[in-house]
Amino acid sequence: MAYWLIKSEPSVYPFDQLVKDKKTCWDGVRNYAARIHLRAMKKGDEAFFYHSNEGMEIVGIAKIVKEAYQDPTTTDDAWVAVDVAPVRKLKNPVKHASIKAEPSLAQMALMRLSRLSVQPVTEVEWEKILKMAGEK
DNA sequence: GCCAACGTTGGC
């Protein structure tokens, strides 16, 4: 099982909205690097849900419920979407600043490639962040 | 609101 991180601006689609919706289509990705990751996602994989710009923190965990398919927001079959569902909110959201202050997480894609909207997370990073969130 | 980083576009 793989781990991921997906970003959203809370003013556009906050985690609470995903909780309300029970499931959403993660579409509209128009970036080649992000697409590679979307296509690599498997059903059951889990992803951190990160709020960019406002909040700037990981607020919850989502899981992939449907693997990559043609993005419904375009007729161009070059682009794909996945379906995600909420797993749970984190007890304590993990701030961007906290991640930055943690040397073992300095190599995270979130730090190095801040503009990438869909990114992989290693198991080590995943566990570390869960601890910081008070989940373990 | 500013600006750095980065992806994309288009001229050559």
Place this chain on the structure above:
DNA sequence: GCCAACGTTGGC
């Protein structure tokens, strides 16, 4: 195929 110009994202 290179690279300058431009647009967008996201941290500050």
